[in-house]
Amino acid sequence: MTAQPMVKAEGVHKSYGAAHILRGIDLEVAPREVFCLVGPSGSGKSTFLRCINHLERINAGRLSVDGQLVGYKQKGDKLYELKDSEVAAQRRDIGMVFQRFNLFPHMTAIENVMEAPVMVKGESKAVARERAIKLLDRVGLGDKGGNYPTQLSGGQQQRVAIARALAMEPKLMLFDEPTSALDPELVGDVLDVMRDLAESGMTMIVVTHEMGFAREVGDNLVFMDGGVVVESGHPREVLGNPQHDRTKAFLSKVL
């Protein structure tokens, strides 16, 4: 893999006041890779994910997506903060799926999917609608376009949320515990959509507790604890033969 990494983190630190959440994260995510982040709650994996599209501002280190620094630009040896509109432009290419779905409740499913292409890319409604119909079809909800989010199950809402993110044709997708808020019998449908997406070659970073999914679909897995990367490698290796005690302790609880 000589290609430029999709995401590159070097010594990333993040703290909220006195709480030091990320304590120096170094990692690389290659294009077309499914990269899984696992670890106990409070380990900083969600925070790190949110730093990648600048929902959180990092305090130290360098974080870049597709060769571009996130939230800053470098001129000479000086860093300049990006303006709101420039940050927004960076986020266009990065899709995000949230644990709590965060669909817009005042819009129907299809309007949710159409919103960003129309508002951000200035696409015509007809074009956006056509793509939205295809995307909803792809996540198995072709007949639910006219429903409001409250009229959909959690699993259906999350699949609409994935379609909404895909509508911007991102080069990178971030998943923040996408199945943690779902009833167990609805998890499968969402994972199927994600598996399908991985097969299509999308670069994905997935924070998850679904070890089965990580083992089967993941190309790389990082175990985080206490704001640092404890162990990383191929999911089958890390999950099947963990080297560190902390990893062993965690896996013995979740597997």
Next chain:
Amino acid sequence: MTDKIDKGSAATPPAGPGASGATPYEAIKAIPVRHYGRWISAVVVAVLLGWLVYAFSQGKIIWATVGDKLFDPSVLSGLGNTVIISVSSMALGLVLGILFAVMRLSKNPVTSFVSWLYIWFFRGTPVYVQLLVWFNLSLIFQYINLGPIYKNETVDVLTPFMVALLGLGLNEGAYMAEIVRSGIQSVDEGQSEASHALGMTGMQTMRRVVLPQAMRVIIPPTGNEFINMLKTSSLVSAVQYPELLRASSNIGTTAGAIMEMLFVASIWYLTLTSIFSVGQYYLERRYARGSLRTLPPTPFERLKANLNMFRRTEVAK
């Protein structure tokens, strides 16, 4: 009133299973609780109301005058003016309210302070005082001078309508700013995060995602504010604006029918507030889309349902 609601909800359960009707069963037959207190209080209220009506009918009031003057041209023009000044002041207040609410929540300390100052002043002084200040503004600024673009004497610009509009509108804006701010803050943070993650800017997020959802919280108190405005607009009679109260009491003083004309004004105020209350109901229903699985029934649908309910209970008897 509560009596009616209680009866209504008590009568609904038997209607429910009847409607689903898939599995037949024998409904419980029990003697309902007797509400003697309700009967006694109803009698007391009826007696008091009757006494009040009697007192007014025996007072020195010529009721025919109320009827005669209800549609008097100058009363009707006053009514029109009340509606015009209330609607335009409310519109101004709403625009200012949204503007100052967004400014108040801005990260920019200057705009946030300006908004704070505006709200502090216009909410902190009586609207009556503000009206009088606008009315006498020419004592401070003799001319309104915008350099080469515009210059005029303040007295000419500040007509009674302008004084009323500025007085009521700017005051209303301060209250609306607080209402809109609480509405914006009630929207889940995940909503703006999702919007930002899609690449939408702060302004787009506010306009397309946050404000539409804030409307649900904003509308009920705004309806209250508007109904208040319809009544507060009676204050602008003090600055020579010929609204409903001024028009009515002018007739009242000249015709020696003060109480009669106050009744005329009250009837019209009640009519206006009733009409706008119905309008508010439909507006709330419109913005409930997406937050409720099924929309609440319109008053008309509810009336129909109630009538059906009576019919059903009669059949049951």
